[in-house]
Amino acid sequence: MNPAIYVALVVGLSVAAQWLGWRLRLPSLLFLLVVGFALGRAVSPDEVFGRDLLFAGVNLCVAIILFEGALSLKLRPVRDLGRPILRLCTVTVAASWLLVAVTARLLGFDLRVALLLGAILVVTGPTVINPILRQLRPTRRVSGLLRWEGIIVDPLGAILALLVYQGVTSIEGASLWHELGRLGLTVLVALLVAVPVGLGLTTMLRRHLIPDFLQGVVFVGVALATVVGSNLILEESGLLAVTALGVLVTNRPGVELDRVLEFKENLQVLLVGALFVMLAGRVTPTEIADVAPIGLAFVAILVLIVRPVSVQLGLAGTETSRQERFLMSFMAPRGIVAASITSVFALQFSEAAQNVRSQAASAMARDPQRGRALSAFADRLAGMSGQVDRMVPLVFLVIVCTVAIYGLGIGRLAERLGLASASPRGVMFAGSPAWAIDAAVALRDLGVATMFVTRRGYDLDAVRAAGLRCEAADFLSEYAVDEMDLSGIASMVAVTPDDNVNSIGSVHYRRALGRANVFGLRRSDEGEDGDATTGTVPALKALTAFDPPLEHSELDRRWRAGARVGRVRITDQMNWQQFRRSFPDAVAMFVVRGSSTVVATPSMTAPKAGEVVVYLGDRAQTPSSRH
Incomplete structure (x- = not known):
């Protein structure tokens, strides 16, 4: 299909799906996924764009979405929630990662694949949290906890997944200290990129060096440059850098961002719809059906055990009420970041096995022992690649189920807990x-x-x-x-x-x-x-x-x-x-x-x-x- 026709079709269908969700007061993501699955039967985005261009575009779009979300993270409204937010982004993430990995291992996944899946599924994200909050309109504290957790954990989940991937696909292996050191280096690089860029951008705004009509597009351009530049310095540091940039800019005093926010909110709605339609188009109903038996059990454990346990561990002893902890325990829909990084790592995993096999063939003549070791490692990676390929439909099943469960059920729960109204009037x-x-x-x-x-x-x-x-x-x-x-x-x-x-x-x-x-x-x-x-x-x-x-x-x-x-x-x-x-x-x-x-x-x-x-x-x- 002609790329122009495909893009117009994706945008038109995604807008229609989101309007239908608003009209019916149902999560629009469900309609986007249905549209994506249906469109994918006619034409695959891989055929239209090619995998490299598709995933490069997906990564940039995700960066813009996270940047827009970070611009809503003002510190002053949640100054009384600093400790709970910190623990949600650390203790809860760690507990969720380990519990998801254990669950996946018990359901038959290789331990290394289970650790990768656990890292991917720690994320929630603004693309699914914000629409629910717009409809639900909970208390300020609950809204703050959910927004901060969703936006901050998304890049952390992507980085965690990268570290696990590198540890799994490295023939030399990677020690815990090496991985922790790389995590610290990633955070450092992200901040070293984000802080000067943010200070320079806000200074230009204060001095009126950016005209009003250019503010929206300048912010988009700066966000894209930040994510690409940070990734060039250190792989996968870009998402964290662009998130830190958004938080820094929106919390600088004397900076007016109304024009930027309005522009980026509209852009985010467009990008989210298009991304879900395209990525869902890469998954077939047959693949979903194949993983459904273990997938539904997996979702049930995520909803009933993993999320409640990890939230209770994270928020224990913090300045949160029992009702707030209970509501947070049953609110963790997965969104576009989970879908995108799963697709990317599944593709990279297959390529890693092929690269190691090529290295084995080259090393066999020079160093037969190393060649045999590389060949055996390539066989292990190839053996895991089948399970990694199953992660993609499994994660999409998790997205569909969690959005449906939380999106349709959270209102009544919040209302009964006195933290929101299912139908505000x-x-x-x-x-x-x-x-x-x-x-x-x-x-x-x-x-x-x-x-x-x-x-x-x-x-x-x-x-x-x-x-x-x-x-x-x-x-x-x-x-x-x-x-x-x-x-x-x-x-x-x-x-x-x-x-x-x-x-x-x-x-x-x-x-x-x-x-x-x-x-x-x-x-x-x-x-x-x-x-x-x-x-x-x-x-x-x-x-x-x-x-x-x-x-x-x-x-x-x-x-x-x-x-x-x-x-x-x-x-x-x-x-x-x-x-x-x-x-x-x-x-x-x-x-x-x-x-x-x-x-x-x-x-x-x-x-x-x-x-x-x-x-x-x-x-x-x-x-x-x-x-």
Whole structure:
């Protein structure tokens, strides 16, 4: 197939698969793998690109993905989690490696292959963790633990797999001290490359030497140069270098990365989808079926024994609660790094056996004894290569099963542990006018979580007196935007009296909540005729809340005139049209629909029977319509 056609097909199918996953609220990775398996029956990526070009591209794409993930690893929000994160990235990794290796050995793998498989499967990764976190929205602490573990362990797992591979394929063998020394050297090289590059890049940003429109592509170029340059100095140090670069850049004070993050988030979504489709296309259903009997047992042990034991060992005695440790014990989906490094090492293993056999043939004439030793070692490698080839479908089976198990089951578990909501539907109010507090009380009585973000002392007292959750912060502060715990919150309504503050807030909270879930009050400069000379730029506006949409001053005026918040359940006798006729002056604020809460707008779908409308109105509700 023509490479241009293949690339267009992969991108189109991957985007469609991810949209379908979002629409159905299911892990998109499952759809990507199904698409990849199906496309692979028609054309293999190896045939289109060749193995060398394919895996070179895969390695660079993985580096970009890890760099994008590392840019989200801010130290300040997890300053109270330093020790747990360190132990997750050390003790938990070591325990997981050994337990996976023991499991693989018990299931019939050669010990050396089992050690390689264990090294590969210590990784989780941002490509599978981030989509689950976007849907789940757990507490800040749980989110921080999962993000840091996934992003930091990915390059460590790749390095560990390389060290095991080199030890297995080296005829002289490698001592433990030699391997530890190489690990230390890898870390040192990665830091020596990442630190000066990061300092130089952030200095250029601070001095405005990189124009805004070039920041995204400059960061991509620097990330690629970093991974390639580090790998030239020492093989497989590049992923760790580019991860360290991301962590350094994002934690330097005075560096604004909004444009970079938005660009790289979009690029990451594209790369993840394409990589999964292409790598899955290299695995046939027959290969998956062949490893399924031991593969399913392997997955069960990983989920029920390996992960819980390794997490409990890693987090024992740390500043984590029992609920947090339990949730972490059942959250370890594998992603693109596991898939890519398995494919790479399987290919390299076969090539290593051939290279040793060639060396044996050359050495036989000069040194028969060494030639025989090399030949025997080549035979051992060839004997293991069959098991190594089975690792690829086995790892893909692990990816499919763990994503399905954790992606579909983690929500309910987190909800029962009180660490997240399986279907977040809470409302955050930025600002705290009296009518908003009254609306929040009505929502609370309907089982909807609410929170207020405000700094004014009087407002704080009023919110707390009503028994509502409140954050004493400016909702445009760095703490509120980057660190505030939004677990259970699905939408935000900016209700301050300052239209410009509301607009700025809508821009900042789009990344966390999504553009469709960020609302503000009608602005005072929005003329009826849509005058472009007075209206605000659409990119700086939130969706306009409430039906009919009113300005802050008008809502306050109605409240002072005696309007109060009420709620009415829509029934066959009191449908939406009848409600509008009965309450002609009412301002519909929210519609509670089972597992979701909708901020009312003029364009919303009309509430149906069983749904509850929370409104601000002058007329008292009739007893028959009250919820």
